[in-house]
Amino acid sequence: MKQFVLFQMWEPSRKSFIAVHEFYVTQANKRLLAQFKDIETEARKAAEHWLEDNNHRFDPDRHDPGSFYEQAHDIEIEFYQLLSGMHNTTRLSVVAGMYHEWDKQFRDWMITEVNHWHHGNHTEAKIWSVDFGKIAELFKSLGWNIQSKSYFRKLDACRLVINIYKHGKGKSLEELKKKYPEYLRNPYGTFGDDFFELDFLDHTHLSITDAHVEEFSSAITGFWEDVPKTILKSQDFIVPNWLESAILKDLNSRTISK
Template structure:
């Protein structure tokens, strides 16, 4: 990228161009994903209270043939039916929470893949060689964010980039469990962890693990809005005369390509 800057001072080279139909397409695809995920997946959990009550009644009906009034305590039987309904509710509630997290993960990964694919397509216009392009696909979130910053595509201190950074930790915990991402959430983003029964205990002082991860419908909407804001904020065009530096990892990949040519 920096080599284009020095070679084309008189005639700026377009490094990145956001085609408006593409911008609108990825935005509409994100909205469609959210709408369909809510309608086809999360809507199945809208009435789990009633379903849990029905499960308790079914359990009671199943046990009726075996009830002996001379031996069995009716109160105990009804208590067991209630316990069964509570267990059924908890299982459905956990399934709903996992479904929501899987939707969030899918939405984030779709954004990530579309972004990297677009970057690769744009870079192909002015860079020859596969090393730099392969590195776009293997770079981590922070490296991609660094490239976006260097090129002026997206600044790291914007609200949408900060939120996207937070959600990558959520997804890492969802996929991989305990680790550095979980510790980051625990300290900096406890809103993604189940609250303690004792509100006075801060998350960083509690024992908890990745099973405490949770996300709300509002946070699902927030991620969708954040992704839309990201795509809307990408400049229409970035020329090389506005770019003064490039990430070292990208420069090294360019150098490897130059050595092969």
């Protein structure tokens, strides 16, 4: 019996997806993240500039030199903290763009493949809107278990990080606390064994490093490399409810329009 092809990854397409992703990451590092490579020195220079700009105000008969240097030190600390916060925000923005581009390309690829055997506005809209977890379950039933792969945890963590970055408090924050607390900066030091400190952390403590950015990037590359060349319809395949419902709506729309 001839097996029916549901999805197919054309190798030039795979290479293109990876190349576009790697270009984005390379340029983001070069044009954005590299600007923060030495914020300690920049903070120190900010303090030095403050001293130079305020040197005319210093009167040795009236002022304590130590107080001026103390103010300069405060300027250095504040400047460093502001740049550090901007660095974190820039990382999050880069990761958000990276993740959303991957998500859009993957769903667009799915729609292109589905259109070979079914075309309909309801199905296309559903693929764009359905939760990624349901998409993963669809492919698992077809033999590609995304959730069992090493890259999945990073993609899952990245999804939560981006949701928190965009929306603040919510379900994603609570899920991140339980599954990936390493992406929350603990102002009190390292987390204890019972993780009681997590109760006091919120979206303002979301923090990622350059290493995290690289890990998320590698996960996306790993995903594209892992997409099976051909995904066939098995005899025991059951169409998930969300996809079946969308397909039926398309078929009903065609019947009504006739």
